[in-house]
Amino acid sequence: MTKKSPDLGRDSPIRLFFYFFVPNLCAMLALSTYSTFDGIFVGKAIGDKALAAIGVCWPVFPALIAFELLFGMGGASIASYYLGKGDEYRARLMFSSVCYFAFLSSIFLGVVLFCLKEEIALALGANTEIMPLAVEYLGVIFLGSFIMILHPLLDVFAINDKRPFLAMVAMIIGSLSNIVLNYLFLFVFGLGILGAALATILGHLIGICILLMHFVCKRGKIYFVKAFSYNLLFASMKNGLPQSFSEISAGFVMILFNHKLNALGGSEALSIYSILIYSGTIIFTIILSCAQGVQPIASFNYGARALARVKRIFCFGVIFASVCGVILFMVFYVFDKFIVGLFLREDSEYLLESACYALNIHFIGYMFLGFNFVSAIFLQSIQRPLSSFIVTLSTNFMFVIILLYILSGVFGLDGVWASYPLSLVCASFITSLVLYYEFNKGILRSPLATKAR
Numbered sequence: 381m382t383k384k385s386p387d388l389g390r391d392s393p394i395r396l397f398f399y400f401f402v403p404n405l406c407a408m409l410a411l412s413t414y415s416t417f418d419g420i421f422v423g424k425a426i427g428d429k430a431l432a433a434i435g436v437c438w439p440v441f442p443a444l445i446a447f448e449l450l451f452g453m454g455g456a457s458i459a460s461y462y463l464g465k466g467d468e469y470r471a472r473l474m475f476s477s478v479c480y481f482a483f484l485s486s487i488f489l490g491v492v493l494f495c496l497k498e499e500i501a502l503a504l505g506a507n508t509e510i511m512p513l514a515v516e517y518l519g520v521i522f523l524g525s526f527i528m529i530l531h532p533l534l535d536v537f538a539i540n541d542k543r544p545f546l547a548m549v550a551m552i553i554g555s556l557s558n559i560v561l562n563y564l565f566l567f568v569f570g571l572g573i574l575g576a577a578l579a580t581i582l583g584h585l586i587g588i589c590i591l592l593m594h595f596v597c598k599r600g601k602i603y604f605v606k607a608f609s610y611n612l613l614f615a616s617m618k619n620g621l622p623q624s625f626s627e628i629s630a631g632f633v634m635i636l637f638n639h640k641l642n643a644l645g646g647s648e649a650l651s652i653y654s655i656l657i658y659s660g661t662i663i664f665t666i667i668l669s670c671a672q673g674v675q676p677i678a679s680f681n682y683g684a685r686a687l688a689r690v691k692r693i694f695c696f697g698v699i700f701a702s703v704c705g706v707i708l709f710m711v712f713y714v715f716d717k718f719i720v721g722l723f724l725r726e727d728s729e730y731l732l733e734s735a736c737y738a739l740n741i742h743f744i745g746y747m748f749l750g751f752n753f754v755s756a757i758f759l760q761s762i763q764r765p766l767s768s769f770i771v772t773l774s775t776n777f778m779f780v781i782i783l784l785y786i787l788s789g790v791f792g793l794d795g796v797w798a799s800y801p802l803s804l805v806c807a808s809f810i811t812s813l814v815l816y817y818e819f820n821k822g823i824l825r826s827p828l829a830t831k832a833r
Contacts, residue, residue, distance in 0.1 A: 386542065388680040393693040401673030403548035404539060408665040410555035414583060417559050418576045419658035423723040425566040428651045428731065430573050431723060433513035435654025436506045436638055439631035440521060444528050446627035447486065451478040452533040454620020457679045457761045459602060460540040464683025472605045474612045475537050481613055482533055486526035493522040505638030509647050517573045524581030531584040534591040540676050541600040550590040558583030619765055626756065629777035636784060644793050652735045655723045656742050663708045663746045670701035670750060671757040678761040687824060694758045701750030709747050713740055738797045745801035748808050755811050764823060767814050774810040779803035
């Protein structure tokens, strides 16, 4: 007997949230281990210089994710919208158009980036000490970039096709494969930083193979069709632009941090920043899971014009994500030395205190991230790209750049660590104004909102 699929239009929004949140959380935590275990294995096997090298290369990953989100998150939201309206073929056409274009264009993009890997490493902030390691790592990542783009792309469509547990299984198996391969390549075969990059690519490839079985075998409402629509592709790009910009701006901000830290503290400061990025990925992905738990429910009910349900799931998602952010900050504050120690060799104890100090300042920002991040993805899910873009611009770009240069000029490294949390406090005010407009004067102000189920 097959398990009954949830009814996105009738079941309790809170129950639906956990239906999507729990497996998506497991999947996203598994995804976060790709980079986190890269950092742990590289730091332990090769040392803090290699850790600094892959930390400098980190902005490449937001750039690749941005390319995926431009089509994936925007396309999946619209596909779910069409499912809510009962137009299954348009949902399939959206999925197929996005996947075909993303596959071909990402191969071309990867080849171009591979040819420019040395110039890119320099632009990312690599100094002469870590440049050879950074170039070696980037070469493999660029050649496998189409795999890293397709995996989360298929994942988000599986979630919107009511298969969050499949997405979870694909991510977990891929992640476990990455861990095993990291150990084999670095500690058994001694491939160095090249092995860390190979493990990441192969782990994602295994995840893709699992997800493809769902779509190729037509096990849900969304699957491949032999058709292509430029109009739907452009619609996905328009709707996905805010979150795509979010990732691009995050990568750009990381580059600015790399250059500023290199100037103020050299490779040691870059190593500390790498630890902050890798350990913070866990918090970030938990909050992202909260936002993605809201997205399919909000998109479907917006398509069905059940605006009261749309408002209810948003409010719950914001509260839940904010509470998670506070709890996670407290956990990382208490266990800071243990967490930082995971990335360092025994002969790198001199970095421990400095990294813990930076972590406790920098991570304050995660208490405010849930409100801003859930709001941005929610606004995108109900096809309000401009409002989502304003929230994203404030959260990931505008304030952090201004504060980075002002505070670092006055307080040095302390100012660098403090710029992120202060920027999120400022962004929260902008987000509040955008939400006030949407709920009182914008799309969410409608008589239909009173027709709650």
